[in-house]
Amino acid sequence: MDDIFKQLEVILEQRKEASSESSYVSSLYKKGVDEILKKIGEESAEVIMAAKDGVDSKIIYEVADLWFHTLVLLRHKNIEVDKIEQELSRRFGLSGLEEKANRNQ
Numbered sequence: 001m002d003d004i005f006k007q008l009e010v011i012l013e014q015r016k017e018a019s020s021e022s023s024y025v026s027s028l029y030k031k032g033v034d035e036i037l038k039k040i041g042e043e044s045a046e047v048i049m050a051a052k053d054g055v056d057s058k059i060i061y062e063v064a065d066l067w068f069h070t071l072v073l074l075r076h077k078n079i080e081v082d083k084i085e086q087e088l089s090r091r092f093g094l095s096g097l098e099e100k101a102n103r104n105q
């Protein structure tokens with residue numbers, strides 16, 4: 001699962017050098033962080049509307065759009081996906097869930 005995030009991370013880094021005419025991501029970088037944040041806002045609203053509609057396929061589609069644009073933001077800020085994984089792992093450990101999960105294995 002996290003493999004796709006890592007693969008996308010590589011492509012999103014490469015897009016910093018690409019021409020904006022051929023690449024959506026490159027054009028977003030060129031428009032600047034406010035445009036990336038705007039997309040995240042729009043995609044968040046679309047996730048909410050999809051969840052209200054209650055159609056699973058729409059929710060999946062919109063969450064993919066939201067996660068994708070969040071990955072673009074992270075790459076723009078040079079924050080690695082690993083850092084998010086580490087933060088979630090830290091919280092998992094803090095909550096004692098890790099211990100419980102290990103006990104149930």
Ligand SMILES: N=c1c2ncn([C@@H]3O[C@H](COP(=O)(O)OP(=O)(O)OP(=O)(O)O)[C@@H](O)[C@H]3O)c2ncn1[C@@H]1O[C@H](COP(=O)(O)O)[C@@H](O)[C@H]1O
Pocket residue numbers: 011015022023024025026042064065068
């Ligand atoms: N996963 C995605 C991805 N998900 C969503 N999008 C784009 O994000 C935009 C979402 O915007 P909206 O939901 O508002 O939909 P829209 O109305 O069609 O788009 P707009 O006209 O509003 O921009 C669309 O233009 C989608 O094409 C993506 N664009 C690219 N990728 C990945 O990023 C890689 C690099 O993309 P390029 O930079 O385009 O080569 C690709 O190989 C893909 O793997």
